[in-house]
Structure formats: structure tokens, C-alpha cells
Amino acid sequence: MAIANESQQEEHNMQEHHGAGRYVVIWLVLLVLTLVTVFTGRMHLPDFGLLLAIVIASVKGTLVALYFMHLSEHRGANRLVFGVSIVFVVLLIGFTLMDFGTRFRLANPPGSQYSDLQAVDIGANKAEGRQGGHLDEKQKKETHE
Numbered sequence: 001m002a003i004a005n006e007s008q009q010e011e012h013n014m015q016e017h018h019g020a021g022r023y024v025v026i027w028l029v030l031l032v033l034t035l036v037t038v039f040t041g042r043m044h045l046p047d048f049g050l051l052l053a054i055v056i057a058s059v060k061g062t063l064v065a066l067y068f069m070h071l072s073e074h075r076g077a078n079r080l081v082f083g084v085s086i087v088f089v090v091l092l093i094g095f096t097l098m099d100f101g102t103r104f105r106l107a108n109p110p111g112s113q114y115s116d117l118q119a120v121d122i123g124a125n126k127a128e129g130r131q132g133g134h135l136d137e138k139q140k141k142e143t144h145e
Contacts, residue, residue: 026067
């Protein structure tokens with residue numbers, strides 16, 4: 001009987017129509033958050049750039065799920081499933097970032113923010129005439145002249 005009451009309540013909620021103003025406001029907020037994502041993506045934020053991008057994406061996804069998918073109007077199990085899924089996404093991303101940040105330093109790619117090693121520019125070595133990092137005798141004489 002509780003299931004029948006819940007479905008009747010959902011039918012009643014769906015019959016209530018919301019004005020377009022609510023959706024326009026949410027759409028404008030999503031546009032502003034997209035612009036913030038673009039502008040901060042062009043900045044060099046080595047310490048918290050990834051965290052900021054993940055937070056903005058999570059807020060945008062939550063707004064879409066709550067208002068455009070009408071989860072804000074639902075009660076009970078739908079909210080529980082949404083909340084638990086958010087918790088699991090946060091845990092999975094958090095564990096991945098913790099693993100990447102605590103790896104052995106030589107396992108991280110050279111030039112990344114987590115590595116102490118300098119990036120190797122392969123194109124510069126070819127332009128200088130080096131092959132494998134060694135100069136032959138003829139090239140040494142030409143560079144000294």
C-alpha cells in the first residue's frame with residue numbers, strides 16, 4: 001500500500017507544472033559554471049586545478065539531476081540512490097587521486113606535477129643533431145668551430 005501511495009503522490013507532483021523561470025535560472029547557472037570551467041582551465045593552477053574542475057563538474061551534474069531530471073521533487077528511495085551514488089563517485093575519485101599522489105616518484109611521468117624529474121624534449125635533441133644524446137667526432141668539431 002505504501003508503494004501505491006508513493007506513486008499517487010508522484011503523479012500529483014508531476015501534475016504540478018513549474019514555470020519556465022526556474023529552468024532558465026538553472027540554465028544560466030550552468031552557463032556561468034561552464035565559463036568558470038573554461039577560464040580556470042586556461043590558468044595554470046597546479047595545486048588545486050583538478051580539484052576545482054571536479055567540484056564544478058559535480059555541482060553542474062547535481063543541478064542537472066535535481067532540476068532537469070526532477071529528482072528534487074521525488075522522495076524516499078530516489079534520493080537515497082542519488083546520495084549513495086554521489087558518495088561512491090567521490091570515494092572512487094578520491095582513492096584514485098590518493099593512489100596517484102602517493103606513488104613512487106619514478107613511476108610518475110617526467111614533467112608531471114607529481115614528479116621531480118624534468119621533462120625530456122625529444123624534438124630539441126633532433127634539432128641539435130644529437131642521436132641518442134651523443135655527438136660523433138665530426139659533430140663535435142663542427143660545434144666547436
